[in-house]
Amino acid sequence: MERFAFVLHPLRFDDFTRKYPALRLFSESFVEKSFSHLPPYKASHITGLRSPTGVEAEGWFIVVPVSANLMVKMSFREEILPRLVRAGRLAEDLGAGIVGLGAFTKVVGDRGVSVAKSLDIPVTTGNSYTAASAVDGALLAAERMGIPAQEAEACVVGATGAIGQAVAAAMAGSVRRLSLIGRRVDKLQAIKRSIDDLGTYTDVTIGTDARVAAKTADVVLTVSSATGVLLEPEDLRPGSVVCDVARPRNVSEKVYERRRDVLVIDGGVIAVPGKVDFHFDFGFPPGYAEACIAETMILTLERRYEPYTLGLDIRPERVREIREMARRNGFSVAGFRRFEHAIPEEEIDAIREAAERRLRHSTSA
Numbered sequence: 005m006e007r008f009a010f011v012l013h014p015l016r017f018d019d020f021t022r023k024y025p026a027l028r029l030f031s032e033s034f035v036e037k038s039f040s041h042l043p044p045y046k047a048s049h050i051t052g053l054r055s056p057t058g059v060e061a062e063g064w065f066i067v068v069p070v071s072a073n074l075m076v077k078m079s080f081r082e083e084i085l086p087r088l089v090r091a092g093r094l095a096e097d098l099g100a101g102i103v104g105l106g107a108f109t110k111v112v113g114d115r116g117v118s119v120a121k122s123l124d125i126p127v128t129t130g131n132s133y134t135a136a137s138a139v140d141g142a143l144l145a146a147e148r149m150g151i152p153a154q155e156a157e158a159c160v161v162g163a164t165g166a167i168g169q170a171v172a173a174a175m176a177g178s179v180r181r182l183s184l185i186g187r188r189v190d191k192l193q194a195i196k197r198s199i200d201d202l203g204t205y206t207d208v209t210i211g212t213d214a215r216v217a218a219k220t221a222d223v224v225l226t227v228s229s230a231t232g233v234l235l236e237p238e239d240l241r242p243g244s245v246v247c248d249v250a251r252p253r254n255v256s257e258k259v260y261e262r263r264r265d266v267l268v269i270d271g272g273v274i275a276v277p278g279k280v281d282f283h284f285d286f287g288f289p290p291g292y293a294e295a296c297i298a299e300t301m302i303l304t305l306e307r308r309y310e311p312y313t314l315g316l317d318i319r320p321e322r323v324r325e326i327r328e329m330a331r332r333n334g335f336s337v338a339g340f341r342r343f344e345h346a347i348p349e350e351e352i353d354a355i356r357e358a359a360e361r362r363l364r365h366s367t368s369a
Contacts, residue, residue, distance in 0.1 A: 011095075040070045053305070163227075182206050183217045192212075
């Protein structure tokens with residue numbers, strides 16, 4: 005039996021109240037501050053994970069009870085890192101062969117590098133499979149919205165970053181046209197050349213204006229490290245798909261409120277093999293998980309106990325490899341998520357219908 009652990013933390017107030025409903029009686033800030041003083045703890049024992057190859061695994065969710073709100077405000081070196089190391093040591097005590105970092109625990113500081121240096125077991129952020137599932141999720145969402153991928157125009161906003169380059173390389177060959185958007189033209193040109201060298205049929209262009217590129221794109225992937233919003237409601241075409249992988253988010257919250265004809269997702273929801281039971285409600289249907297959790301599981305089932313994805317270095321070849329390992333072990337993109345929750349099929353149907361109505365109206369006008 006192989007073993008792993010995964011570190012997570014509360015993202016929003018309802019993550020506290022889902023487990024402890026009585027906390028609704030208190031203010032959000034009071035609850036966040038009160039829980040932040042608690043040490044990391046084992047939240048659940050994950051059972052039933054079984055690969056088609058026959059390998060079985062068990063794992064544990066370890067919670068660092070610091071909200072996303074507080075995590076970005078605290079000192080990484082003095083306050084967050086000691087908590088993450090303590091969580092990692094708990095994983096070691098449980099017998100885990102690898103530990104994965106989730107949500108903001110993989111974003112703050114140096115993206116897992118310092119945590120890994122302080123532990124005896126390897127650490128992964130899950131960002132390689134996050135990049136792979138973002139592309140797979142975006143293409144699946146396009147299909148669900150009636151957009152044939154081979155005829156689609158896509159753009160990657162933030163293409164010069166580590167995840168952006170990996171996403172752009174993974175998207176090449178799947179769409180008719182691909183726009184690479186970033187601030188540095190020289191880097192964009194280098195990435196374009198590397199994609200052109202792959203010999204795909206995709207027509208690759210470069211640009212520096214995300215809003216201009218998004219207006220004509222069927223599929224938009226945002227992976228920029230910019231702290232401000234890059235896309236507003238008026239920048240998106242009816243029926244388009246937007247996969248917002250960036251943290252902080254690149255897509256304005258107004259898009260969710262005003263554009264009921266655009267499908268915005270955070271990435272793919274991953275179906276996990278076997279009769280897995282997380283014994284913990286983290287907002288997903290039974291048997292489904294986020295890509296960063298899945299990467300830790302995949303590496304465990306492959307017995308690849310190594311720091312697969314750390315820091316800013318996300319190599320395209322690793323994205324391709326983790327995709328193949330996922331397929332071999334029975335993991336697949338089977339839905340979509342937003343704000344770390346699965347998006348219901350009925351909502352997607354409603355978005356597609358709204359897009360079709362708007363397109364009919366604009367054609368007849």
